[in-house]
Amino acid sequence: MDTTSFLERIRGPEDLKGLSQANLRDLAQEIREKIISVVSRTGGHLAPSLGVVELTLALHYCFDSPKDKIVWDVGHQAYAHKILTGRKEGFENLRMKGGVSGFPRIDESPHDAFGTGHASTSISAALGLACARDVTGKAYHVVAVIGDGALTGGLSFEGLNQAGHLKKDLIVILNDNKMSISRNVGALSQYLTRLISAPVYRRFEADVYELLGKIPTVGGKARSIGGRIKESLKNLVVPGILFEELGFRYYGPVDGHDIEQLVHVLDHIKNFNGPQLVHIITKKGKGYAHAERDASKFHGTGSFDKKTGVLEKSSDSPSYTQIFGRTITELAAERKDLVVITAAMPDGTGLSMFKTRFPERFYDVGIAEQHAVTFSAGLARAGVKPVVAVYSTFLQRAYDQIIHDVALQNLNVCFAVDRGGLVGEDGPTHHGILDLSYLRGIPNMVVMAPKDENELRHMLATMIDYDGGPIAVRYQRDYGLGGQLDRDLTPLEIGKAEVLERGGDVALIGIGSMVHPCLEAASALREQRIECWVVNARFVKPLDTDVIANIASEVNLVVTVEENSVCGGFGSGVGELLSSKGITTSVSMIGLPDRFVAHDTRAALLAEVGLSAVSIADTVKAALSKCR
Secondary structure (H helix, E strand, O other): OOOOOHHHHOOOHHHHHHOOHHHHHHHHHHHHHHHHHHHHHHOEOHHHHHOOHHHHHHHHHHOOOOOOEEEEOOOOOOHHHHHHOOOHHHHOOOOOOOOOOOOOOOOOOOOOOOOOOOOOOHHHHHHHHHHHHHHHOOOOOEEEEEEOOHHHOHHHHHHHHHHHHHOOOEEEEEEEOOEOOOEOOOHHHHHHHHHHHOOOOOOOHHHHHHHHHOOOOOOHHHHHHHHHHHHHHHHHHOOOHHHHHOOOEEEEEEEOOOHHHHHHHHHHHOOOOOEEEEEEEOOOOOOOHHHHHOOOOOOOEOOEOOOOOOEOOOOOOOEHHHHHHHHHHHHHHHOOOEEEEEOOOOOOOOOHHHHHHOHHHEEEOOOOHHHHHHHHHHHHHOOOEEEEEEEHHHHHHHHHHHHHHHHOOOOOOEEEEEOEEOOOOOOOOOOEOOHHHHHHOOOOOEEEOOOOHHHHHHHHHHHHHOOOOOEEEEOOOOEOOOOOOOOOOOOOOOOOOEEEEOOOOEEEEEOHHHHHHHHHHHHHHHOOOOOEEEEEOOEEEOOOHHHHHHHHOOOOEEEEEEEEEOOOOHHHHHHHHHHHOOOOOEEEEEEEOOOOOOOOOHHHHHHHOOOOHHHHHHHHHHHHHHHO
8 A cells, every 4th residue: 555645746736636635635734734844943924824725725636737827915825835836845945045935936936827925916917817818819727816815905906896897717716714914904804704604605607697687677667677676686696796796706605625615616617707706714824723823923933833833032132023012102102192004914013012002093904005104194184193014015015105195295104114124034025125215215204224222212202203294214124132222212313323433444334224233344344454433324314414424524435334225225325415515435335236135044145145244344345445
């Protein structure tokens, strides 16, 4: 008897075709065990991927990837997909150098039909694939998998609207687990709950439309009455009326952990014409008790003890995110007009404490960053002090709203920009490499970045005290340095830098996370008889014109250091300042390269791109030798 595990036999999705549906259930268990084992070592998005194992098997069982296109929304649930599509070995080093990415990437496998990492993109991308299929005369199925959390994003409805209008052959799988990262909020979530709680819905198009077709539709009042009866019947018998009105045929709810049922539905509808929507119900964290109990904790997690579910602690210091959450709650106790806004991430942005203490001043708008920013503009216009807590790469999605709705009207909106710089294992979709560039170019905007967690506290006080228009503080995904935290918070002078060390040869001007590496580099250079000024710029905009210009006039070389793209970032601002003053001192800009950086640990990536203290010192020596 062959005792080889089912998973060992799978080299690609075509190997699933020879298995029975009972075999698929056993395979699902093996895949879950592998995901739990790997993620417990590497960290990653555990709960989302555990929730869609059966769905992934059913999709690859019924469709022929990569010919058929499967587009995952966000992509943090694609671990089973990666394992089944020839990446079992690379999965052992998930999110590490040499291992597979934590998200679908078109350069990683032909089975990744579209690269993802941010929410609500799958329907629009899948519709594009479907239209291209028809334009080029090809024949293949296109399936978009989107979660109920991602469905709160406006982009998903823009895609649904166009798909329903075009009537292209497209299947959308709505994976409903009542959660994005934290529990979902809003009217749409309540609507889906009503669908789930209704009697199980089974409908074939011919049955309903045969009934509707028998209603009179001709002749004066009969025509009008018949139309109203049709609409009333449709609302009565079609629980997914929202999707039906958008042009989709709705099927569900379906048990997303019943492989036989999933295979039956997908096989039945895959050759239907027009847009189809299958509503499945899953449990986030399915198959791992700790993740089922606390899906938010295990949504995106570090390494943990597989048996106990206890997370491994990387540092005794609080993270910048935790410092933000505690400090903004502290400030809210004094400022009764302070409110916070998050886009479906109360835990990820550190706002759980605020939410508990001040629920009436806490707004979770769902995965809707554009709405979050314009909503905050409305709050500010009416005299409230809003703080938008958001990841750097997610704020990119609301760039026009920052400009048009906030900055143009010079409204007092505060932006707490988390995950600025390199985030490590989540990779290029989540590295915040552009925020200093895209924020400093906006008129009326003030942009700060703290050198440590204590300075973050003072910058938050500065942000809340400031009434001159929009203001942002940007901080990294990391633990603090472990320094003493001041009890009393004092607003900083806007645009004022801090001189940390005096020298004579080089001016090292750092911003945010790069200030302490600059201090370490200066110490190493001093041993080689190179004396450095070290300046903590504090502000990207406005810059401290006097301090920077005066020091630059006295040295042979100015070196700017930032954890942001060198294109249009902090260094560019310093160069523009010196040029405007007619200062001809050589400027060397150290920052992130003009490319997307891969995934690895944060420390490894900083060393790779030249942002470690050793690399900074080497760059200074090389640049100084050219000046001399």
